[in-house]
Amino acid sequence: MTNEFVPLLYLLASVFFILALRGLSSPETSRRGNFVGMIGMAIAIVTTLAVAAPDDPVTWAMIAGGIAVGGLIGAVIARRIAMTAMPELVAAFHSLVGLAAVLVAGSAFYAPEAFGIGEPGNIAIQSLVEMSLGVAIGAITFTGSIIAFAKLSGRMSGAPITLPGRHIINLALAIGLVVLVVLFCQQQTAVLFWAIAALSLLLGILIIIPIGGADMPVVVSMLNSYSGWAAAGIGFTLGNTALIVTGAWWAPRARSCPTSCARA
Amino acid sequence: MSKLLSMRQLWLTLAVLCFGLAAENFITGTAFAQEAAGGGHSAHDFVFRFSIFVLAVFVGYYVVWSVTPALHTPLMAVTNAISSVIVVGALLAVSVEIGGALSETNGWIAKLLGLAALVLASVNIFGGFLVTQRMLSMYKRKER
Numbered sequence: 001m002t003n004e005f006v007p008l009l010y011l012l013a014s015v016f017f018i019l020a021l022r023g024l025s026s027p028e029t030s031r032r033g034n035f036v037g038m039i040g041m042a043i044a045i046v047t048t049l050a051v052a053a054p055d056d057p058v059t060w061a062m063i064a065g066g067i068a069v070g071g072l073i074g075a076v077i078a079r080r081i082a083m084t085a086m087p088e089l090v091a092a093f094h095s096l097v098g099l100a101a102v103l104v105a106g107s108a109f110y111a112p113e114a115f116g117i118g119e120p121g122n123i124a125i126q127s128l129v130e131m132s133l134g135v136a137i138g139a140i141t142f143t144g145s146i147i148a149f150a151k152l153s154g155r156m157s158g159a160p161i162t163l164p165g166r167h168i169i170n171l172a173l174a175i176g177l178v179v180l181v182v183l184f185c186q187q188q189t190a191v192l193f194w195a196i197a198a199l200s201l202l203l204g205i206l207i208i209i210p211i212g213g214a215d216m217p218v219v220v221s222m223l224n225s226y227s228g229w230a231a232a233g234i235g236f237t238l239g240n241t242a243l244i245v246t247g248a249w250w251a252p253r254a255r256s257c258p259t260s261c262a263r264a
Numbered sequence: 265m266s267k268l269l270s271m272r273q274l275w276l277t278l279a280v281l282c283f284g285l286a287a288e289n290f291i292t293g294t295a296f297a298q299e300a301a302g303g304g305h306s307a308h309d310f311v312f313r314f315s316i317f318v319l320a321v322f323v324g325y326y327v328v329w330s331v332t333p334a335l336h337t338p339l340m341a342v343t344n345a346i347s348s349v350i351v352v353g354a355l356l357a358v359s360v361e362i363g364g365a366l367s368e369t370n371g372w373i374a375k376l377l378g379l380a381a382l383v384l385a386s387v388n389i390f391g392g393f394l395v396t397q398r399m400l401s402m403y404k405r406k407e408r
Contacts, residue, residue, distance in 0.1 A: 017349070018327055021331065041348075048355045059358060062379050063382065069383055078392075078394035083402065086395075093341075096348075096387055097344070097350055104350060104357050107353075110377070
């Protein structure tokens with residue numbers, strides 16, 4: 001496939017995603033919307049496979065196996081889950097997106113040549129910043145969603161857990177995170193990369209535990225928005241417009257859902 | 265109220281413009297110097313992508329507002345499924361080709377991280393779309 005064609009196909013996938021959401025504006029069109037979303041995802045996957053086209057059988061086996069295993073797990077969960085458990089299912093799914101973002105950023109860090117962002121120890125600074133943002137937001141989404149899931153499903157008490165001086169702790173962690181990002185941009189070591197991930201994981205837990213179970217739906221939509229920011233951050237790193245566009249229109253949801261949910 | 269909103273929108277627009285300008289300055293200061301190091305990104309690329317990003321934020325804002333409140337749970341489920349577009353990144357990571365400047369160890373780390381991300385994203389794609397379908401078919405039955 002020629003490379004000029006690829007961005008157009010990603011654009012097509014993005015348009016399909018937008019139409020999928022637009023379909024939800026009324027119950028009559030909503031099922032068609034969902035179907036359009038599936039087609040968009042299929043286009044994005046096939047395009048990526050066509051353009052990356054690995055030539056060794058091991059890689060193809062990994063791809064086929066990964067999609068088969070993940071797809072099977074997903075399909076089984078979707079069939080078995082009780083409809084009343086929907087909010088916690090969505091929270092659990094968000095944590096997967098967050099973790100996936102962290103892993104993809106890690107992959108880009110270990111093999112920067114393959115992503116065209118430099119070579120180890122000499123990665124373009126812009127990519128490092130984007131990568132750190134993707135990792136930090138992805139990791140916060142991951143642990144935050146797990147806590148939200150645990151609280152919604154009753155595996156953890158819904159009561160708010162407030163640590164003494166939590167604002168100071170959070171502030172210190174946030175400052176530490178910024179310092180780590182700056183150091184990471186200068187030294188580009190794997191230790192710093194994983195330190196950013198670890199600190200963000202901790203921050204994700206601390207942000208969500210003081211929030212009571214009743215406020216969780218709002219938190220879930222906020223985390224939904226975060227997973228979008230993470231995807232957009234990775235999209236900038238990889239220079240992939242499909243990821244940027246799809247990630248970007250997550251962001252406003254954090255505001256819209258609480259308001260319109262309250263209205264409903 | 266409407267006056268308050270328009271003030272907020274004005275500030276938002278200003279913030280976006282300032283951020284864009286700052287980012288452009290920051291990158292013209294650094295990335296051009298780095299391009300020789302094989303960066304491949306330039307300030308122009310960034311500004312282009314940033315424009316797409318900002319426009320997409322606006323599209324998302326208005327599209328999500330048009331969703332009826334009754335369909336909010338399916339909305340969360342379907343947007344969740346679509347956010348697994350991160351699968352694109354996972355596929356690129358799995359397909360990293362070992363050889364050339366890329367060392368064996370780092371290449372395999374990259375590939376295995378990509379594989380793990382691929383499995384997670386696939387759970388999300390299939391789970392998200394199928395569960396939305398199930399939910400929406402319930403809405404249909406209720407209406408009749």
